[in-house]
Amino acid sequence: MxxxxxxxxxxxxxxxxxxxxxxxxxxxxxxxxxxxxxxxxxxxxxxxxxxxxxxxxxxxNELVVDAVAVLFDDLEMIDLGSLRADIEAVVQQFADLLALPESQAALLALFAEATRDPALRQRVREAIIDPQKRLVHQGRAAAQARGELPPDADPEVAAQDVDIIFDTIAGAVEHRVLVLGACADPQWISRFTTLLLAPLTALHQD
CATH class of the missing domain: 1.10.10.60 (Homeodomain-like)
Structure with a gap:
């Protein structure tokens, strides 16, 4: 909080x-x-x-973390009728946010400092990273309600899946926008979503 x-x-x-x-x-x-x-x-x-x-x-430290955390408040997972559409929409929101100059400067400075300060790193996780995992939870819940994904059989495994999915999305988009300085255009987002969904849909079919 x-x-x-x-x-x-x-x-x-x-x-x-x-x-x-x-x-x-x-x-x-x-x-x-x-x-x-x-x-x-x-x-x-x-x-x-x-x-x-x-x-x-x-x-x-507290001030800078909150200054960055508030940038993510408007990110939302909207139920657009399919898991693909939901993922593409939230990835586009995230990419647009990271493309803002103030977001780039603040995030890069914060992450760089956090690598040297374990307490700051923990606060970044609690105030910025963990709250955004709600988007994955919401997307999975909507997909499960539509029958696109199976219900969670094991809460512990489901929590690990959420972490992995979040890390995959956040890592890929941040690398492309912040590290490479490239644009996450609709074509890239569509291909990324296809690759992300492939193992999820395969598991559901099994």
């Missing part, structure tokens, strides 16, 4: 102020990188007092 959704006692927080701070964080990160990012600069960009910023986010 991110700071945006964590209930707190005392004076109600302003959602507009939070979003302004998170946007300012991404802008500062894109301009200065992780090493040049300061809480004072973020506060100035967002038009808030530094004390206000620290009350919301006690550390730079």
């Amino acid at each position: 991110t700071e945006l959704t964590t209930p707190r006692r005392g004076r109600p927080r302003s959602a507009d102020a939070d979003l302004a701070i998170l946007a300012a964080t991404r802008a500062a990160l894109a301009e200065h990188g992780w090493g040049g990012l300061t809480m004072g600069d973020v506060a100035t960009r967002a038009g808030v007092a530094k004390t206000t910023l620290y009350r919301r986010w006690p550390s730079r």
Whole structure:
């Protein structure tokens, strides 16, 4: 759960102020990188007092993770009537998000720093990665309801499958867009979905 959704006692927080701070964080990160990012600069960009910023986010790590996590809030798995259509739609959303300059700068800086900081890596997993696995759960549930995939026979195996599917999608799209700097166009997404679905449909037929 991110700071945006964590209930707190005392004076109600302003959602507009939070979003302004998170946007300012991404802008500062894109301009200065992780090493040049300061809480004072973020506060100035967002038009808030530094004390206000620290009350919301006690550390730079927490602030940057939430600034990135909020970018993924609008991703959704819409039931379009088939597993193929559902996957292609969410992959397109993800690719479009990663193509944004602010997303690229923020994610690359965050992931690079997380490789050196185990605590930050854990927070990235809890605040960004694990919540997005809901998309896989939703897609599988819709496909199972339509009879495209069999029901889960073993919860432990099903959880492992969700992890693998998520890692496959996230890894492939991030590699193409962030590492290669290539476009995830509809043709690429269609071919990727075909390769992703092949083992799933084969297992269902067995």
